[in-house]
Amino acid sequence: MDHSLSPNSSSDNNGSDTIEQPQYRRHLGRRRNRQIDSDFGTIQMSSSSSFGNRSTDNVSLQQPPRRIAPGTTADTTTNIPETNVLAPGGWAVNDGTEILAAHRRPLARRRILNWVLHFIKVVVLSIIVILLLVAVGVPVSDNGMPAHAGKYDSMEFDWQLDPRSYLKPMNPNFTQYNVLLDAHLHTTYSDGVLSPKQALEFALANGYNAAIVTDHQTVDGALAARAYAEEHLQGRMTVIPGMEYTCCRIHMNLIGINESVPVHPPSPSDAELKAVIDKVHGMGGLVIVNHIPWSNTTVLPWDAPRLPNHPTREQLLDWGVDGFEVVNQNTVDLRSYQFVQEHSSRLVGLTGSDMHYPGSSYAWTTINAKSTSAKDILDEIRARRTSFLLDASGTRPVQDPPYSQSYFRYAPWGLLGDYFHGYADRSRGMYSFQGTFCQEEVLDIHNTMIGWFFLWLIVSIVVLEILYWFFRWLILLLVRLARRRR
Numbered sequence: 001m002d003h004s005l006s007p008n009s010s011s012d013n014n015g016s017d018t019i020e021q022p023q024y025r026r027h028l029g030r031r032r033n034r035q036i037d038s039d040f041g042t043i044q045m046s047s048s049s050s051f052g053n054r055s056t057d058n059v060s061l062q063q064p065p066r067r068i069a070p071g072t073t074a075d076t077t078t079n080i081p082e083t084n085v086l087a088p089g090g091w092a093v094n095d096g097t098e099i100l101a102a103h104r105r106p107l108a109r110r111r112i113l114n115w116v117l118h119f120i121k122v123v124v125l126s127i128i129v130i131l132l133l134v135a136v137g138v139p140v141s142d143n144g145m146p147a148h149a150g151k152y153d154s155m156e157f158d159w160q161l162d163p164r165s166y167l168k169p170m171n172p173n174f175t176q177y178n179v180l181l182d183a184h185l186h187t188t189y190s191d192g193v194l195s196p197k198q199a200l201e202f203a204l205a206n207g208y209n210a211a212i213v214t215d216h217q218t219v220d221g222a223l224a225a226r227a228y229a230e231e232h233l234q235g236r237m238t239v240i241p242g243m244e245y246t247c248c249r250i251h252m253n254l255i256g257i258n259e260s261v262p263v264h265p266p267s268p269s270d271a272e273l274k275a276v277i278d279k280v281h282g283m284g285g286l287v288i289v290n291h292i293p294w295s296n297t298t299v300l301p302w303d304a305p306r307l308p309n310h311p312t313r314e315q316l317l318d319w320g321v322d323g324f325e326v327v328n329q330n331t332v333d334l335r336s337y338q339f340v341q342e343h344s345s346r347l348v349g350l351t352g353s354d355m356h357y358p359g360s361s362y363a364w365t366t367i368n369a370k371s372t373s374a375k376d377i378l379d380e381i382r383a384r385r386t387s388f389l390l391d392a393s394g395t396r397p398v399q400d401p402p403y404s405q406s407y408f409r410y411a412p413w414g415l416l417g418d419y420f421h422g423y424a425d426r427s428r429g430m431y432s433f434q435g436t437f438c439q440e441e442v443l444d445i446h447n448t449m450i451g452w453f454f455l456w457l458i459v460s461i462v463v464l465e466i467l468y469w470f471f472r473w474l475i476l477l478l479v480r481l482a483r484r485r486r
C-alpha cells in the first residue's frame, strides 16, 4: 500500500500548504507525531506502534477541545499552517479541510493493513504460546504427574465392619465358617497404593481375618505382609503368600508359594502356560484363574478382548488349574461359578477384592478351617470347601486420602496436558506388566477438532479486538464529556 500522500492533494490548497512528499516518506514507519498549532491551541497527536499498532491519540489541548474524529491517526509530521486550520466544531474551515480529507483515504487503507498485520501477529503469537503450553503440559501429563492423592502412606483405617451381621453365604448350607478371606489384593510392591501393613489394616477394618496378598509378578509384597502380620496381627489376620501371574493372555493367582515364579513372555503359548501351572504345583501351590469377565471385556479401538487369546475354561481345566475367581471386586462371574459347581470335584471358587486403592469391599470367601493358620486355610481351599458373602452395594465407609502437595505443584501443567490429550486418542491397550502392551498402539488425531480450535481462537481474538476498541472509544468519550463539563 502506498502510504504517501498524493502530491495533487497539496496542489489543491491554493498554495497555502506546502507539503513535501520526501518529508512524508522520511517519517513513514516510525513513531509518528504531529503537532497542529491553531488559533485554539496546540493539538498533539501521536500514533505509536508499540503493540499491534493500536494508535494512541493523545489529545492535549491548552484550550477547550474541539471535536476531533476519534481514532483518526495522524501519520506524518506535517506542519500545517497556523491560520484557520481548525475551528470550533470541526476539523477545519479552510484549506486544511482538503489537506486532511486527502489524508483520510490512504490513512484508512493503511489502518486496515496495520490491523491485518496486527491480527496476524496476535494469531501467530497465540499459536506459539499454545505450542509451548503443549510442549510442557503433555510430557508432564504423561510422565511427571504425581497421583492427586499421594498421601496414602498416612492413611489409617480405624473402623470395624462385620459382614456376618447382615450377609449369608452364597451356599445356604454353608453356615459354619471361621475364616473371611480376601483371596486377591495388591500392595505397593506392585501397583497398589497401600503398603503391606496398610493393606492388612484395611482388610481387617472391612471384616476379613485372612488375606492372600497377590502382587503382580512377585511374592515380595506377600512375604512383607506375612512378616508384619506374624509380628503385629497375631490371631487377627492370617496372610497366605501369593503373586498374580500377569501376562497378555491371562491373569492367574499363584497361591501358597514362597518364591516368585518367573513370568515370560508377554503372550505365552499354551504349553508355556501349562508349564507354569505344573511348576506351581511342584512348589506346593495352587493356581486360581482371575477375573475372566474383565480379561474378556471388549476394548476399543481394537474391538477385541482386553487379554487377547484368553484360554477357555475347558482348556484351563484340562491344563490342571485349581480354581476360578468367581467374584472380582463387585463383578460376579456367574459362568465361572457354575463351571466350578459343574466340576466341583476338581475346581474351587474364590473371591478377590483385587484391591489397588482403599475402596469398598464386596465379597468375602467363607471357609470353615480347623484353625485360622495359613496351612489349615490352604487345606480347606485344596479340599474345595468354600462359599462367599456378597454385598454388591459395597461396604462403607470409604476413605479418601488427603491431596498431595506435589500434585498441586504440577497439576496446572499436567491438567493442561490432559486437555491437549483430548485432541488425539492414543490407545496403547492393556499393559502386560512386562514393559510391553497387549495391543498395537493406535493414534487417532482429531483433525476436525483441531480445526475448530483454531477457528474459535480466531473468533476469540476478533471479539477481544472489538471489545478493546469499544471500551477505548467509550473511555475517550467519557473523558471528553468530563472535560467539556469543566
Ligand SMILES: [Zn+2]
Pocket (backbone or CB within 6 Å): 244, 251, 290, 291
Ligand atoms: Zn489381574
Ligand SMILES: [Zn+2]
Pocket (backbone or CB within 6 Å): 184, 186, 244, 354
Ligand atoms: Zn489383581
